[in-house]
Amino acid sequence: MSDERAKLVRRFTAQRGCDTMLSGIRPASVREQLAVIGKTAAEDAVPDFYGEGGPVEELEGRVAGLLGTEAAVFFPTGTMAQQIALRYGAELTGRDGVGLHPLSHPVLHERDAHVLLAGLRTVRTTDAPRNPIAAEVAALDEPIGTLMLELPLRDAGFVLPEWDELTAVVTAARERGARVHLDGARLWESTVHLAHPLAAVAALADSTYVSFYKSLNGHSGAALAGDAELVRYARAWRHRHGGNLFQQWPAALAALAGLTHELPRLPRYVAHAKVVAAALATLPGARVYPERPHTHQFRLWLPHPADALNEAALALAEEEQAWFVGGWRDTEVPGVALAEVTVAGPALELDADQVVGLADRFLRRLPR
Numbered sequence: 001m002s003d004e005r006a007k008l009v010r011r012f013t014a015q016r017g018c019d020t021m022l023s024g025i026r027p028a029s030v031r032e033q034l035a036v037i038g039k040t041a042a043e044d045a046v047p048d049f050y051g052e053g054g055p056v057e058e059l060e061g062r063v064a065g066l067l068g069t070e071a072a073v074f075f076p077t078g079t080m081a082q083q084i085a086l087r088y089g090a091e092l093t094g095r096d097g098v099g100l101h102p103l104s105h106p107v108l109h110e111r112d113a114h115v116l117l118a119g120l121r122t123v124r125t126t127d128a129p130r131n132p133i134a135a136e137v138a139a140l141d142e143p144i145g146t147l148m149l150e151l152p153l154r155d156a157g158f159v160l161p162e163w164d165e166l167t168a169v170v171t172a173a174r175e176r177g178a179r180v181h182l183d184g185a186r187l188w189e190s191t192v193h194l195a196h197p198l199a200a201v202a203a204l205a206d207s208t209y210v211s212f213y214k215s216l217n218g219h220s221g222a223a224l225a226g227d228a229e230l231v232r233y234a235r236a237w238r239h240r241h242g243g244n245l246f247q248q249w250p251a252a253l254a255a256l257a258g259l260t261h262e263l264p265r266l267p268r269y270v271a272h273a274k275v276v277a278a279a280l281a282t283l284p285g286a287r288v289y290p291e292r293p294h295t296h297q298f299r300l301w302l303p304h305p306a307d308a309l310n311e312a313a314l315a316l317a318e319e320e321q322a323w324f325v326g327g328w329r330d331t332e333v334p335g336v337a338l339a340e341v342t343v344a345g346p347a348l349e350l351d352a353d354q355v356v357g358l359a360d361r362f363l364r365r366l367p368r
């Protein structure tokens with residue numbers, strides 16, 4: 001087993017043994033995941049055939065219904081779905097520039113796929129750690145076929161615009177003749193801060209991508225939603241990209257389970273994240289951002305090296321069956337590390353005092 005794999009297995013095992021959890025959820029075993037799929041499948045469900053019919057079609061219909069779009073198409077990954085949405089924008093407008101944030105997923109995490117595979121160019125929208133505002137889009141000095149907005153912008157701290165800012169930046173894009181695509185990997189929980197339902201948000205855009213395995217706890221997979229023409233095009237290019245799997249019903253069933261059970265719970269997580277963030281901000285030397293989180297996720301900094309924090313989290317889990325926060329990484333400030341906190345089901349059981357109590361037990365494990 002590689003070192004990386006061994007670390008993952010150690011963390012998985014430690015988290016499964018915990019009866020208290022602040023960040024994230026207790027990870028499910030393969031058998032537990034199979035049980036969820038089994039319970040979700042209708043008695044007479046028939047598998048899909050290359051994505052046609054079965055739970056995949058049911059899922060596509062459910063997503064189109066939630067987002068209020070004409071159609072939706074299932075994708076094995078969001079990476080693939082978004083390249084196709086952006087390529088479509090370039091074909092329709094004749095412009096290969098895509099308005100992207102330097103912290104967006106395609107720019108940071110996809111090895112230049114949109115450039116190398118779809119022949120697109122990045123036009124940086126803003127260097128500010130938030131989605132671009134209308135004035136920035138109006139001032140771009142290059143044409144763009146599509147403006148992509150990431151709701152929330154994960155690598156800036158899961159930050160969302162205000163509703164008026166969002167509608168204004170969409171208008172600014174349209175005035176430049178650009179289409180609008182939403183990276184909605186975490187759109188499900190964004191409706192609370194935006195104070196508008198999913199369909200109202202998606203109605204602002206020409207295409208919206210949503211993910212099934214982040215806040216919804218599915219296996220994998222994504223959907224691209226928009227008008228029927230976009231979805232027809234996306235199905236053709238999904239095939240070209242090698243994304244037409246023979247059967248995708250396991251991922252679709254896990255996604256359907258997430259929509260039924262987890263989606264309605266997200267607003268409670270978002271509300272509780274404000275309580276958790278305020279409690280964590282009182283720790284010695286801690287910073288949280290946003291101070292009032294926009295979703296159920298936010299960033300936490302502590303004045304310790306990442307290795308020590310990761311080791312303390314594992315030791316606390318293994319010895320006291322309590323999970324604090326993991327995934328620490330060092331920042332450019334020496335001795336200060338950063339982690340993303342996810343307030344989900346298990347954290348609802350912890351009030352502010354219990355959060356601080358758990359944090360104290362965690363901090364006591366750090367070398368002095």
Ligand SMILES: Cc1ncc(COP(=O)(O)O)c(C=O)c1O
Pocket residue numbers: 076077078079080105150154183185186211221222
């Ligand atoms: C904001 C955002 N966009 C796109 C993706 C891509 O999703 P996938 O892993 O399904 O390719 C991710 C995945 O982490 C993401 O966080």
